[in-house]
Amino acid sequence: MIDTVEAANSGYRYMPGVTQYSCGVGALPGFTLQRVRFSRVVPLKQGFAMIADIVGKAGRPLTSFAACELRSPAPFTEQGFKDFNEIYIKTLIDWGVMKDGVNPIARSNVCPKLDPPSEPGFHAFTFAVAADDAPESFVVAGSGESAEGKGDYRDNTVCLGDVSPPAMLAKAKWVLDEMERRMSAFSGSWSQTTAVQLYTVRDVYALLESELGRRGVLRNGVTWHFNRPPVVDLEYEMDCRRVHLERVVEV
Template sequence: MIETVEAPNGGYRFMPGVSQYSAGVAALQGFTLERVRFTKPVPIKAGFERIAQVLKDAGRPLTAFAACELRSPAPFTEEGFVKFNEVYTGTLKSWGVAFPNGLNPVARSNVCPKIDPPAEPGFHAFTYTVPAANAPASFVIAGSGEAPEGKGNYRDHAVRLGDTSPAAMLEKAKWVLGEMERRMSAFGGDWSQVTATQLYTVHDIYPFIESELGKRGIFRQGLTWYFNRPPVKDLEYEMDCRRVYVERVIEG
Protein backbone atom coordinates (compact mmCIF):
# COMPACT_ATOMS: atom_id res chain seq x y z
CA MET A 1 0.00 0.00 0.00
CA ILE A 2 1.23 3.50 -0.82
CA GLU A 3 2.51 5.38 2.22
CA THR A 4 0.51 8.36 3.44
CA VAL A 5 1.48 11.11 5.87
CA GLU A 6 -0.61 12.71 8.60
CA ALA A 7 -1.08 16.47 8.18
CA PRO A 8 -0.24 18.20 11.47
CA ASN A 9 -3.36 19.59 13.21
CA GLY A 10 -5.42 18.93 10.07
CA GLY A 11 -7.58 15.93 10.86
CA TYR A 12 -6.49 14.22 7.66
CA ARG A 13 -3.67 12.28 6.04
CA PHE A 14 -2.33 12.82 2.56
CA MET A 15 -0.60 11.03 -0.27
CA PRO A 16 2.66 12.84 -1.05
CA GLY A 17 2.67 14.61 -4.39
CA VAL A 18 4.61 17.66 -5.49
CA SER A 19 5.45 21.00 -3.88
CA GLN A 20 2.25 22.69 -5.08
CA TYR A 21 -0.24 20.02 -3.94
CA SER A 22 -0.64 16.51 -2.61
CA ALA A 23 -2.05 13.65 -4.68
CA GLY A 24 -5.02 13.20 -2.36
CA VAL A 25 -6.30 13.41 1.21
CA ALA A 26 -8.44 11.27 3.52
CA ALA A 27 -10.05 12.17 6.83
CA LEU A 28 -8.57 10.59 9.94
CA GLN A 29 -10.72 8.50 12.25
CA GLY A 30 -13.06 10.80 14.16
CA PHE A 31 -13.22 13.32 11.30
CA THR A 32 -14.99 13.67 7.97
CA LEU A 33 -14.46 15.86 4.91
CA GLU A 34 -16.97 18.54 3.91
CA ARG A 35 -16.97 20.33 0.54
CA VAL A 36 -18.11 23.88 -0.17
CA ARG A 37 -18.60 25.20 -3.71
CA PHE A 38 -18.89 28.86 -4.69
CA THR A 39 -21.59 29.86 -7.20
CA LYS A 40 -18.82 31.52 -9.24
CA PRO A 41 -15.02 31.57 -8.91
CA VAL A 42 -13.66 33.82 -6.17
CA PRO A 43 -10.22 35.36 -6.91
CA ILE A 44 -7.37 33.75 -4.99
CA LYS A 45 -6.75 36.44 -2.36
CA ALA A 46 -10.44 37.03 -1.63
CA GLY A 47 -11.04 33.28 -1.83
CA PHE A 48 -8.52 32.53 0.87
CA GLU A 49 -10.24 35.16 3.02
CA ARG A 50 -13.66 33.59 2.41
CA ILE A 51 -12.33 30.13 3.20
CA ALA A 52 -10.73 31.37 6.42
CA GLN A 53 -14.09 32.79 7.50
CA VAL A 54 -15.93 29.54 6.74
CA LEU A 55 -13.38 27.63 8.80
CA LYS A 56 -13.68 30.11 11.65
CA ASP A 57 -17.48 29.89 11.59
CA ALA A 58 -17.21 26.11 11.70
CA GLY A 59 -14.90 26.29 14.69
CA ARG A 60 -12.07 24.77 12.68
CA PRO A 61 -8.42 25.87 12.45
CA LEU A 62 -6.89 27.01 9.18
CA THR A 63 -4.94 23.74 9.17
CA ALA A 64 -8.24 21.88 8.57
CA PHE A 65 -8.09 23.14 4.95
CA ALA A 66 -7.54 19.90 3.06
CA ALA A 67 -8.30 20.35 -0.65
CA CYS A 68 -9.41 22.91 -3.22
CA GLU A 69 -10.57 23.24 -6.80
CA LEU A 70 -9.34 26.24 -8.76
CA ARG A 71 -10.38 27.90 -12.01
CA SER A 72 -7.92 29.87 -14.15
CA PRO A 73 -8.37 32.05 -17.27
CA ALA A 74 -6.22 29.90 -19.59
CA PRO A 75 -3.55 27.19 -19.41
CA PHE A 76 -0.25 28.39 -17.97
CA THR A 77 3.16 28.01 -19.49
CA GLU A 78 5.41 25.77 -17.42
CA GLU A 79 7.16 28.89 -16.06
CA GLY A 80 3.89 30.68 -15.35
CA PHE A 81 2.57 27.67 -13.45
CA VAL A 82 5.64 27.67 -11.21
CA LYS A 83 5.18 31.38 -10.40
CA PHE A 84 1.48 30.93 -9.65
CA ASN A 85 2.22 28.03 -7.33
CA GLU A 86 4.76 30.07 -5.39
CA VAL A 87 2.06 32.59 -4.47
CA TYR A 88 -0.45 29.87 -3.61
CA THR A 89 1.88 27.82 -1.42
CA GLY A 90 3.15 30.97 0.24
CA THR A 91 -0.36 31.66 1.54
CA LEU A 92 -0.70 28.11 2.86
CA LYS A 93 2.55 28.48 4.78
CA SER A 94 1.42 31.82 6.21
CA TRP A 95 -1.69 29.99 7.47
CA GLY A 96 0.50 27.61 9.40
CA VAL A 97 -0.29 24.68 7.11
CA ALA A 98 2.77 22.52 7.72
CA PHE A 99 4.73 20.95 4.89
CA PRO A 100 6.09 17.75 6.49
CA ASN A 101 9.45 16.96 4.89
CA GLY A 102 8.73 19.73 2.39
CA LEU A 103 5.58 17.99 1.13
CA ASN A 104 2.41 20.02 0.55
CA PRO A 105 -0.51 18.28 2.33
CA VAL A 106 -3.36 20.07 0.50
CA ALA A 107 -4.87 18.31 -2.53
CA ARG A 108 -5.85 20.43 -5.54
CA SER A 109 -7.20 20.63 -9.04
CA ASN A 110 -6.78 23.71 -11.24
CA VAL A 111 -8.52 23.84 -14.62
CA CYS A 112 -9.41 26.42 -17.24
CA PRO A 113 -12.96 26.90 -18.58
CA LYS A 114 -13.05 27.36 -22.34
CA ILE A 115 -16.44 29.11 -22.08
CA ASP A 116 -16.85 32.08 -19.73
CA PRO A 117 -13.43 31.79 -18.06
CA PRO A 118 -12.68 33.91 -14.98
CA ALA A 119 -10.62 37.06 -15.37
CA GLU A 120 -8.03 35.75 -12.90
CA PRO A 121 -7.33 32.50 -11.04
CA GLY A 122 -9.80 31.77 -8.26
CA PHE A 123 -11.46 29.19 -6.06
CA HIS A 124 -14.32 27.07 -7.39
CA ALA A 125 -14.62 24.84 -4.31
CA PHE A 126 -12.74 23.71 -1.22
CA THR A 127 -12.84 20.88 1.29
CA TYR A 128 -12.01 20.80 4.98
CA THR A 129 -12.21 18.43 7.92
CA VAL A 130 -14.73 18.52 10.75
CA PRO A 131 -15.02 16.25 13.79
CA ALA A 132 -17.48 13.40 13.19
CA ALA A 133 -17.66 10.33 15.38
CA ASN A 134 -18.24 7.07 13.52
CA ALA A 135 -18.29 8.82 10.12
CA PRO A 136 -17.69 6.67 7.02
CA ALA A 137 -14.33 7.04 5.33
CA SER A 138 -13.99 10.12 3.13
CA PHE A 139 -11.31 11.16 0.66
CA VAL A 140 -10.55 13.65 -2.12
CA ILE A 141 -8.24 12.70 -4.99
CA ALA A 142 -6.35 15.58 -6.58
CA GLY A 143 -6.67 16.34 -10.26
CA SER A 144 -4.26 14.73 -12.69
CA GLY A 145 -3.63 15.33 -16.35
CA GLU A 146 -2.00 12.88 -18.75
CA ALA A 147 1.56 13.35 -17.50
CA PRO A 148 3.35 12.14 -14.36
CA GLU A 149 4.19 14.81 -11.80
CA GLY A 150 7.49 15.59 -10.17
CA LYS A 151 9.48 15.16 -13.39
CA GLY A 152 10.60 18.79 -13.73
CA ASN A 153 8.10 19.55 -16.49
CA TYR A 154 4.97 18.10 -18.04
CA ARG A 155 5.68 18.51 -21.75
CA ASP A 156 8.51 15.98 -21.98
CA HIS A 157 6.49 13.29 -20.21
CA ALA A 158 2.92 13.80 -21.48
CA VAL A 159 1.06 10.91 -23.09
CA ARG A 160 0.80 11.44 -26.88
CA LEU A 161 1.86 15.10 -26.68
CA GLY A 162 0.12 17.28 -29.25
CA ASP A 163 -2.11 14.44 -30.47
CA THR A 164 -5.86 14.75 -29.90
CA SER A 165 -6.97 11.99 -32.26
CA PRO A 166 -9.51 9.49 -30.87
CA ALA A 167 -6.75 6.91 -30.33
CA ALA A 168 -4.59 9.45 -28.48
CA MET A 169 -7.45 10.66 -26.29
CA LEU A 170 -8.20 7.04 -25.37
CA GLU A 171 -4.58 6.53 -24.35
CA LYS A 172 -4.59 9.74 -22.31
CA ALA A 173 -7.83 8.72 -20.60
CA LYS A 174 -6.50 5.27 -19.72
CA TRP A 175 -3.40 6.79 -18.16
CA VAL A 176 -5.39 9.29 -16.07
CA LEU A 177 -7.91 6.65 -14.97
CA GLY A 178 -5.02 4.49 -13.85
CA GLU A 179 -3.57 7.39 -11.89
CA MET A 180 -6.93 7.99 -10.17
CA GLU A 181 -6.98 4.32 -9.19
CA ARG A 182 -3.40 4.44 -7.92
CA ARG A 183 -4.15 7.47 -5.77
CA MET A 184 -7.37 6.02 -4.38
CA SER A 185 -5.51 2.85 -3.43
CA ALA A 186 -3.41 4.89 -0.99
CA PHE A 187 -6.57 5.28 1.10
CA GLY A 188 -8.00 1.83 0.47
CA GLY A 189 -10.47 3.34 -2.00
CA ASP A 190 -11.81 2.38 -5.41
CA TRP A 191 -14.49 3.47 -7.88
CA SER A 192 -17.24 1.65 -5.95
CA GLN A 193 -16.73 4.08 -3.05
CA VAL A 194 -16.64 7.33 -5.03
CA THR A 195 -19.53 9.79 -4.58
CA ALA A 196 -18.48 12.16 -7.42
CA THR A 197 -16.17 12.05 -10.44
CA GLN A 198 -15.17 15.13 -12.44
CA LEU A 199 -13.63 15.14 -15.92
CA TYR A 200 -12.04 18.11 -17.67
CA THR A 201 -11.45 18.23 -21.42
CA VAL A 202 -12.66 20.10 -24.49
CA HIS A 203 -12.30 16.98 -26.66
CA ASP A 204 -14.77 14.23 -27.51
CA ILE A 205 -14.93 11.51 -24.85
CA TYR A 206 -17.83 9.58 -26.36
CA PRO A 207 -15.68 6.92 -28.10
CA PHE A 208 -14.50 5.62 -24.71
CA ILE A 209 -17.22 6.78 -22.34
CA GLU A 210 -18.67 3.27 -22.09
CA SER A 211 -15.61 1.10 -22.63
CA GLU A 212 -13.35 2.91 -20.15
CA LEU A 213 -15.52 4.99 -17.81
CA GLY A 214 -18.60 2.81 -17.83
CA LYS A 215 -16.82 -0.46 -17.16
CA ARG A 216 -15.33 1.01 -13.97
CA GLY A 217 -18.77 1.74 -12.55
CA ILE A 218 -18.26 5.51 -12.58
CA PHE A 219 -21.81 6.14 -13.77
CA ARG A 220 -23.38 4.67 -10.64
CA GLN A 221 -22.92 8.11 -9.12
CA GLY A 222 -22.81 10.01 -12.41
CA LEU A 223 -20.04 11.91 -14.15
CA THR A 224 -19.60 15.69 -14.23
CA TRP A 225 -17.89 16.76 -17.46
CA TYR A 226 -16.53 20.29 -17.42
CA PHE A 227 -15.69 21.86 -20.79
CA ASN A 228 -12.34 22.90 -19.35
CA ARG A 229 -8.68 22.46 -20.15
CA PRO A 230 -5.97 21.28 -17.73
CA PRO A 231 -3.87 24.10 -16.22
CA VAL A 232 -0.68 23.65 -18.27
CA LYS A 233 -0.35 24.15 -22.03
CA ASP A 234 -0.32 20.98 -24.15
CA LEU A 235 -2.22 18.87 -21.61
CA GLU A 236 -5.68 17.85 -22.84
CA TYR A 237 -7.41 15.58 -20.30
CA GLU A 238 -7.78 15.72 -16.52
CA MET A 239 -9.88 14.03 -13.83
CA ASP A 240 -10.42 14.09 -10.09
CA CYS A 241 -12.79 12.22 -7.80
CA ARG A 242 -13.96 12.13 -4.20
CA ARG A 243 -15.86 10.32 -1.49
CA VAL A 244 -17.54 13.17 0.41
CA TYR A 245 -20.95 12.92 2.05
CA VAL A 246 -21.57 16.55 3.00
CA GLU A 247 -21.50 19.26 0.32
CA ARG A 248 -23.03 22.72 0.12
CA VAL A 249 -23.02 25.79 -2.12
CA ILE A 250 -22.43 29.39 -1.07
CA GLU A 251 -22.47 32.66 -3.01
CA GLY A 252 -19.34 33.48 -4.94
Protein backbone atom coordinates in the same frame (compact mmCIF):
# COMPACT_ATOMS: atom_id res chain seq x y z
CA MET B 1 -1.32 0.11 0.21
CA ILE B 2 0.56 3.34 -0.49
CA ASP B 3 1.83 5.07 2.63
CA THR B 4 0.07 8.24 3.75
CA VAL B 5 1.11 10.94 6.23
CA GLU B 6 -1.01 12.56 8.92
CA ALA B 7 -1.13 16.34 8.53
CA ALA B 8 -0.55 18.08 11.88
CA ASN B 9 -3.64 19.47 13.65
CA SER B 10 -5.78 18.80 10.59
CA GLY B 11 -8.12 15.84 10.90
CA TYR B 12 -6.81 14.21 7.72
CA ARG B 13 -3.92 12.28 6.19
CA TYR B 14 -2.46 12.81 2.76
CA MET B 15 -0.68 10.96 -0.01
CA PRO B 16 2.55 12.87 -0.74
CA GLY B 17 2.79 14.43 -4.17
CA VAL B 18 4.75 17.42 -5.42
CA THR B 19 5.48 20.85 -3.93
CA GLN B 20 2.34 22.37 -5.45
CA TYR B 21 -0.11 19.78 -4.05
CA SER B 22 -0.55 16.30 -2.64
CA CYS B 23 -2.07 13.40 -4.56
CA GLY B 24 -5.05 13.16 -2.24
CA VAL B 25 -6.38 13.40 1.30
CA GLY B 26 -8.46 11.15 3.56
CA ALA B 27 -10.24 11.96 6.81
CA LEU B 28 -8.85 10.52 10.03
CA PRO B 29 -11.08 8.53 12.41
CA GLY B 30 -13.39 10.94 14.23
CA PHE B 31 -13.44 13.36 11.27
CA THR B 32 -15.10 13.73 7.90
CA LEU B 33 -14.38 15.90 4.87
CA GLN B 34 -16.81 18.68 3.99
CA ARG B 35 -16.84 20.31 0.54
CA VAL B 36 -17.92 23.91 0.04
CA ARG B 37 -18.57 25.21 -3.49
CA PHE B 38 -18.80 28.91 -4.26
CA SER B 39 -21.69 30.02 -6.49
CA ARG B 40 -19.13 31.69 -8.75
CA VAL B 41 -15.34 31.71 -8.96
CA VAL B 42 -13.81 33.81 -6.18
CA PRO B 43 -10.41 35.46 -6.87
CA LEU B 44 -7.53 33.85 -5.02
CA LYS B 45 -6.95 36.47 -2.29
CA GLN B 46 -10.66 36.94 -1.59
CA GLY B 47 -11.17 33.18 -1.69
CA PHE B 48 -8.52 32.51 0.92
CA ALA B 49 -10.17 35.11 3.17
CA MET B 50 -13.58 33.50 2.73
CA ILE B 51 -12.15 30.05 3.39
CA ALA B 52 -10.52 31.28 6.61
CA ASP B 53 -13.87 32.75 7.70
CA ILE B 54 -15.88 29.60 6.92
CA VAL B 55 -13.34 27.30 8.57
CA GLY B 56 -13.12 29.55 11.64
CA LYS B 57 -16.91 29.74 12.03
CA ALA B 58 -16.99 25.94 11.95
CA GLY B 59 -14.65 25.94 14.95
CA ARG B 60 -11.81 24.41 12.99
CA PRO B 61 -8.19 25.54 12.63
CA LEU B 62 -6.81 26.76 9.31
CA THR B 63 -4.74 23.59 9.22
CA SER B 64 -7.97 21.63 8.60
CA PHE B 65 -7.98 23.05 5.03
CA ALA B 66 -7.52 19.89 2.98
CA ALA B 67 -8.29 20.37 -0.71
CA CYS B 68 -9.30 22.95 -3.27
CA GLU B 69 -10.61 23.25 -6.82
CA LEU B 70 -9.25 26.25 -8.71
CA ARG B 71 -10.21 27.90 -11.97
CA SER B 72 -7.78 29.89 -14.13
CA PRO B 73 -8.28 32.08 -17.24
CA ALA B 74 -6.22 29.90 -19.62
CA PRO B 75 -3.63 27.13 -19.55
CA PHE B 76 -0.26 28.26 -18.23
CA THR B 77 3.14 27.85 -19.78
CA GLU B 78 5.34 25.70 -17.56
CA GLN B 79 7.09 28.80 -16.20
CA GLY B 80 3.78 30.57 -15.71
CA PHE B 81 2.48 27.58 -13.75
CA LYS B 82 5.56 27.65 -11.51
CA ASP B 83 5.10 31.38 -10.94
CA PHE B 84 1.43 30.91 -10.04
CA ASN B 85 2.24 28.15 -7.59
CA GLU B 86 4.70 30.39 -5.76
CA ILE B 87 1.88 32.85 -5.10
CA TYR B 88 -0.58 30.13 -4.08
CA ILE B 89 1.67 28.32 -1.60
CA LYS B 90 2.62 31.54 0.21
CA THR B 91 -0.75 31.56 2.00
CA LEU B 92 -0.44 27.87 2.85
CA ILE B 93 2.90 28.60 4.51
CA ASP B 94 1.44 31.60 6.37
CA TRP B 95 -1.43 29.39 7.62
CA GLY B 96 0.95 26.71 8.89
CA VAL B 97 -0.52 24.21 6.46
CA MET B 98 2.67 23.83 4.45
CA LYS B 99 5.95 23.29 6.28
CA ASP B 100 9.47 22.46 5.08
CA GLY B 101 8.33 22.43 1.47
CA VAL B 102 5.75 19.67 2.07
CA ASN B 103 2.26 20.45 0.79
CA PRO B 104 -0.62 18.27 2.10
CA ILE B 105 -3.37 20.00 0.07
CA ALA B 106 -5.06 18.03 -2.71
CA ARG B 107 -5.83 20.30 -5.66
CA SER B 108 -7.25 20.61 -9.14
CA ASN B 109 -6.71 23.73 -11.25
CA VAL B 110 -8.46 23.84 -14.60
CA CYS B 111 -9.35 26.44 -17.21
CA PRO B 112 -12.92 26.95 -18.47
CA LYS B 113 -13.08 27.44 -22.22
CA LEU B 114 -16.43 29.22 -21.90
CA ASP B 115 -16.84 32.19 -19.56
CA PRO B 116 -13.38 31.90 -17.97
CA PRO B 117 -12.55 33.95 -14.88
CA SER B 118 -10.45 37.08 -15.35
CA GLU B 119 -7.91 35.81 -12.81
CA PRO B 120 -7.22 32.55 -10.95
CA GLY B 121 -9.67 31.79 -8.17
CA PHE B 122 -11.53 29.23 -6.09
CA HIS B 123 -14.41 27.12 -7.39
CA ALA B 124 -14.60 24.94 -4.25
CA PHE B 125 -12.63 23.76 -1.24
CA THR B 126 -12.73 20.94 1.30
CA PHE B 127 -11.83 20.87 4.97
CA ALA B 128 -11.94 18.34 7.79
CA VAL B 129 -14.61 18.60 10.48
CA ALA B 130 -15.17 16.53 13.62
CA ALA B 131 -17.70 13.72 13.11
CA ASP B 132 -18.10 10.64 15.29
CA ASP B 133 -18.70 7.35 13.45
CA ALA B 134 -18.59 9.05 10.05
CA PRO B 135 -18.03 6.87 6.97
CA GLU B 136 -14.60 7.15 5.41
CA SER B 137 -14.09 10.13 3.10
CA PHE B 138 -11.37 11.12 0.68
CA VAL B 139 -10.56 13.59 -2.09
CA VAL B 140 -8.22 12.64 -4.93
CA ALA B 141 -6.34 15.52 -6.55
CA GLY B 142 -6.71 16.29 -10.23
CA SER B 143 -4.31 14.69 -12.67
CA GLY B 144 -3.73 15.26 -16.35
CA GLU B 145 -1.98 12.86 -18.71
CA SER B 146 1.53 13.72 -17.54
CA ALA B 147 3.66 12.20 -14.78
CA GLU B 148 4.33 14.79 -12.08
CA GLY B 149 7.60 15.34 -10.27
CA LYS B 150 9.69 13.89 -13.10
CA GLY B 151 10.84 17.06 -14.81
CA ASP B 152 8.84 19.20 -17.19
CA TYR B 153 5.38 18.26 -18.38
CA ARG B 154 6.20 18.11 -22.10
CA ASP B 155 8.75 15.32 -21.70
CA ASN B 156 6.35 13.23 -19.62
CA THR B 157 3.03 13.71 -21.42
CA VAL B 158 1.14 10.82 -23.02
CA CYS B 159 0.78 11.36 -26.79
CA LEU B 160 1.88 14.99 -26.66
CA GLY B 161 0.16 17.10 -29.32
CA ASP B 162 -2.03 14.24 -30.53
CA VAL B 163 -5.79 14.47 -30.00
CA SER B 164 -6.83 11.61 -32.30
CA PRO B 165 -9.25 9.03 -30.83
CA PRO B 166 -6.46 6.49 -30.10
CA ALA B 167 -4.38 9.20 -28.40
CA MET B 168 -7.30 10.40 -26.29
CA LEU B 169 -7.93 6.79 -25.25
CA ALA B 170 -4.29 6.45 -24.20
CA LYS B 171 -4.50 9.71 -22.24
CA ALA B 172 -7.71 8.62 -20.52
CA LYS B 173 -6.28 5.24 -19.59
CA TRP B 174 -3.22 6.88 -18.07
CA VAL B 175 -5.32 9.29 -15.99
CA LEU B 176 -7.77 6.58 -14.89
CA ASP B 177 -4.87 4.39 -13.77
CA GLU B 178 -3.50 7.32 -11.79
CA MET B 179 -6.89 7.98 -10.17
CA GLU B 180 -7.03 4.32 -9.11
CA ARG B 181 -3.48 4.45 -7.77
CA ARG B 182 -4.27 7.52 -5.68
CA MET B 183 -7.55 6.12 -4.38
CA SER B 184 -5.74 2.97 -3.29
CA ALA B 185 -3.83 5.04 -0.71
CA PHE B 186 -7.17 5.44 1.09
CA SER B 187 -8.43 1.92 0.36
CA GLY B 188 -10.77 3.55 -2.14
CA SER B 189 -12.24 2.47 -5.46
CA TRP B 190 -14.68 3.77 -8.06
CA SER B 191 -17.50 1.94 -6.28
CA GLN B 192 -16.96 4.18 -3.26
CA THR B 193 -16.85 7.55 -4.99
CA THR B 194 -19.67 10.02 -4.49
CA ALA B 195 -18.53 12.27 -7.38
CA VAL B 196 -16.21 12.05 -10.38
CA GLN B 197 -15.20 15.10 -12.44
CA LEU B 198 -13.81 15.10 -15.99
CA TYR B 199 -12.07 18.10 -17.55
CA THR B 200 -11.54 18.24 -21.31
CA VAL B 201 -12.68 20.19 -24.36
CA ARG B 202 -12.01 17.22 -26.66
CA ASP B 203 -14.57 14.70 -27.89
CA VAL B 204 -14.28 11.75 -25.52
CA TYR B 205 -17.88 10.58 -25.79
CA ALA B 206 -16.79 7.20 -27.16
CA LEU B 207 -14.67 6.61 -24.05
CA LEU B 208 -17.52 7.07 -21.59
CA GLU B 209 -18.86 3.57 -22.07
CA SER B 210 -15.83 1.71 -23.40
CA GLU B 211 -13.34 2.85 -20.77
CA LEU B 212 -15.00 4.80 -17.93
CA GLY B 213 -18.09 2.62 -17.93
CA ARG B 214 -16.09 -0.60 -18.05
CA ARG B 215 -14.12 0.45 -14.95
CA GLY B 216 -17.22 1.43 -12.98
CA VAL B 217 -16.49 5.17 -13.03
CA LEU B 218 -20.07 6.00 -14.06
CA ARG B 219 -21.73 4.37 -11.06
CA ASN B 220 -22.99 7.75 -9.83
CA GLY B 221 -22.52 9.55 -13.12
CA VAL B 222 -19.70 11.89 -14.11
CA THR B 223 -19.60 15.69 -14.17
CA TRP B 224 -17.97 16.80 -17.43
CA HIS B 225 -16.57 20.32 -17.18
CA PHE B 226 -15.78 21.94 -20.54
CA ASN B 227 -12.39 22.95 -19.17
CA ARG B 228 -8.77 22.52 -20.14
CA PRO B 229 -6.06 21.20 -17.81
CA PRO B 230 -3.83 23.96 -16.37
CA VAL B 231 -0.73 23.53 -18.56
CA VAL B 232 -0.46 24.11 -22.31
CA ASP B 233 -0.74 20.90 -24.39
CA LEU B 234 -2.45 18.81 -21.68
CA GLU B 235 -5.87 17.66 -22.88
CA TYR B 236 -7.52 15.36 -20.30
CA GLU B 237 -7.84 15.62 -16.53
CA MET B 238 -9.95 14.00 -13.82
CA ASP B 239 -10.45 14.08 -10.07
CA CYS B 240 -12.80 12.18 -7.76
CA ARG B 241 -14.02 12.14 -4.19
CA ARG B 242 -15.96 10.32 -1.50
CA VAL B 243 -17.52 13.20 0.45
CA HIS B 244 -20.85 13.04 2.23
CA LEU B 245 -21.19 16.68 3.34
CA GLU B 246 -21.39 19.28 0.57
CA ARG B 247 -22.89 22.75 0.39
CA VAL B 248 -22.93 25.84 -1.81
CA VAL B 249 -22.08 29.35 -0.59
CA GLU B 250 -23.63 32.26 -2.49
CA VAL B 251 -21.11 34.90 -3.49
